[in-house]
Amino acid sequence: MNEMINDIDINEYLPAAIEWATNILLAIVILLIGLWLAGKVRNIIVSLSKKYTHFDDTLFRFLGSMARYIILAFVIIAVLNRFGVQTASIIALLGAAGLAVGLALQGAMSNLAAGVMLLIFRPYKVNDFIEAAGRFGKVTEIDMFTTILQTFDNQQIVIPNSQIWGAQIINHSHHPIRGVDMHFGVAYDENTDEVRKVIDGVLAAHPHILKDPAPFVEVETLNNSSVDFLVRPFCLGEHYFEILYTVPELIKKALDENGIEIPFPHRKVILVNEDKE
Incomplete structure (x- = not known):
């Protein structure tokens, strides 16, 4: 009798156990492949900086990181989907959260967009002397959000990229x-x-x-x-x-x-003496 009950229990839970084991195994495989693919894509994008030397390395590192995080996001969604989680609602929630964060960080996003444009078109590079946003100095660092200048009196000036991209830039070091x-x-x-x-x-x-x-x-x-x-x-x-x-x-x-006169502003006054009689 006990053997019959055990056989019934095994037959009842065995398919579910196999399904869960299969899902776990597939989830691990998807996760491992996703991690490998994310790292591979990032390395490929970063390595492009050696081929396109006229672009800044920072741009390729940023794009590589963005590609890696996007792939990882899809991998996580695929893993959750293996366990029956409704990913559509999660995607909608992430989209709404992304929109809210984007609206809250409009200034940061404008600096990011300007930073991407500066790194693509490269109107200046590190160690150049520039005038930008009403400031003059030597460029010591360019990142995705700011440009850092060093003045002659060793002040550090951090300028948001949006202020530089939207105004005149004078690069004193462009021509040799x-x-x-x-x-x-x-x-x-x-x-x-x-x-x-x-x-x-x-x-x-x-x-x-x-x-x-x-x-x-x-x-x-x-x-x-x-x-x-x-x-x-x-x-x-x-x-x-x-x-x-x-x-x-x-x-x-x-x-x-050499006795050559350098004039300075002066005023000549002529007095006229009139005889009043």
């Missing part, structure tokens, strides 16, 4: 050779050829000013009280600021040594 614009005024009584000769001598003696392209030294404007010269020497990008902040003093000293 830079022209340095400077302006100097001399008195009207001075000989412009002599002034040009003095300025050319200063530029020719400077070790970081290039001979090719040749410096540009010409009269630019006839002002009210001065003849203004535009002086544009060329140099390698790393010497730009050295030229900008040292050459004006050198030219000023050279003009003084």
Whole structure:
């Protein structure tokens, strides 16, 4: 009698046990394959950075991580589905939660979108000197949400990418050779050829000013009280600021040594003495 009852119990629960064991086994297989596939896809996307060197590595790491998480999400849904969980409601819940999070993080999402565009088009890269969002400095880091600058006085400036992408960007390091614009005024009584000769001598003696392209030294404007010269020497990008902040003093000293007057704004007052009788 007991043997008959045991046979009935085994026959009753055996199919269910086999089904659960099969589902568990399939779930483990799906999970292992999903984890392997997610890692493989991520590595493939990241490795593309070596092929497309004009794009930033950060972009490929971000896209690889996104692809991995998307695959893992589908894997988890497939695993739950093996155990009879209604995944349609879970997908709808995740979609609603994603929409709510997206609305709550509109600013962060705009920074993320701008970061992706900056990493794709690369208007600047790490170690470039740029002006962006009203700030100037050396780019030390670019991530998906912010760009970090280092100023000359060693301040760290963190700028949201949306502020940079939506405004003018000046990259001072884009071209290897830079022209340095400077302006100097001399008195009207001075000989412009002599002034040009003095300025050319200063530029020719400077070790970081290039001979090719040749410096540009010409009269630019006839002002009210001065003849203004535009002086544009060329140099390698790393010497730009050295030229900008040292050459004006050198030219000023050279003009003084050659007796060339540098005028300053002044006002002439004429007194008229009228004899009132």
